Amino acid sequence: GDSVTQMEGPVTLSEEAFLTINCTYTATGYPSLFWYVQYPGEGLQLLLKATKADDKGSNKGFEATYRKETTSFHLEKGSVQVSDSAVYFCALSDRDSSASKIIFGSGTRLSIRP
Amino acid sequence: ETGVTQSPTHLIKTRGQQVTLRCSSQSGHNTVSWYQQALGQGPQFIFQYYREEENGRGNFPPRFSGLQFPNYSSELNVNALELDDSALYLCASSFPGQTYEQYFGPGTRLTVT
Numbered sequence: 001g002d003s004v005t006q007m008e009g010p011v012t013l014s015e016e017a018f019l020t021i022n023c024t025y026t027a028t029g030y031p032s033l034f035w036y037v038q039y040p041g042e043g044l045q046l047l048l049k050a051t052k053a054d055d056k057g058s059n060k061g062f063e064a065t066y067r068k069e070t071t072s073f074h075l076e077k078g079s080v081q082v083s084d085s086a087v088y089f090c091a092l093s094d095r096d097s098s099a100s101k102i103i104f105g106s107g108t109r110l111s112i113r114p
Numbered sequence: 115e116t117g118v119t120q121s122p123t124h125l126i127k128t129r130g131q132q133v134t135l136r137c138s139s140q141s142g143h144n145t146v147s148w149y150q151q152a153l154g155q156g157p158q159f160i161f162q163y164y165r166e167e168e169n170g171r172g173n174f175p176p177r178f179s180g181l182q183f184p185n186y187s188s189e190l191n192v193n194a195l196e197l198d199d200s201a202l203y204l205c206a207s208s209f210p211g212q213t214y215e216q217y218f219g220p221g222t223r224l225t226v227t
Contacts, residue, residue: 004156032214043120043204043220044157089156093214100213101147101170102206104156 002027006090006105013080014113021075021108023064023090031092033057033066033073034102038087047075047088082112118143118219120205126225132193135222137205139186145169145213146188148180151202151221162213163188192224200226 007022025031035047035057048057053068062077073090090105119138127133139146145164149157159172163182177193186207192199202223206216 034215036218043202044218046215046217049215091156093216100208100216101159101162101172102149102157102216103159106156107154 002029002031002092002094002103004090004092004103004105006088007108009087009107009109010111011108012111012113015082016079017112019075019077019080019084019110021088021090021110023073023075023105025071025073025090025092027071027092027094029094031094033064034091034093035062035064035073035075036089036091036104038089038107040086044089080110080112082114085110085112118205118207118217120203120219120222122222123220124223124225126227127195129195129197129226131195132191133195133224135190135192135203135205135224137188137190137207137219139188139207140217142209143207143217144186144210145208146182146186147206147208147213147216148188148190149204149206149218150174150199151204152198153201157204160190164213195226197226200224 032051036044037047048059050057050066056065087107147162148160151157161171166182181189202221204221205219208216
């Protein structure tokens, strides 16, 4: 079945450092890809999305490009802030299914030091 | 525009009891999905409801059941609670025909003792 594998954490960086969180996926169809963020004690927020190959999703300085040839959707940010500390989930959903479910990776905890 | 809301925020139950969690969909959304997120893990799909009918189910036993109402709000019921049911339960809603993109509520934290 479809699955998502993402970089294990925790990841600890200093403020203004460059961030990469790796994500690869396995899917039989043509999934949409997502990054969700979960701040401490809160639910999930959609951070960015990409619906087809070579699409780039971006939001709040974060970017990820849908790479079909490498089945990857790595999350990047050029300069992280303390407020970016959270758990990040890579996820996919099958656009062609009439009852789409979101399949999540296990999450990567990010901590940013001042 | 009102987002997805869930109630209650926190809940403590005893093993063997039953629990009902509630969700109100985002305006314009007619499909509701429920997920279980155990501590330190990613959310796992429980089931999805569309037009008041179950429209897809994950690997969860029948003691997990749901309802969707005409106003698209939803309930998740869990019978015979087990300690492993302790988790954050997330509700997500989506636009008609766009169930691949779901918007999540803040969740209900259930603790079973």
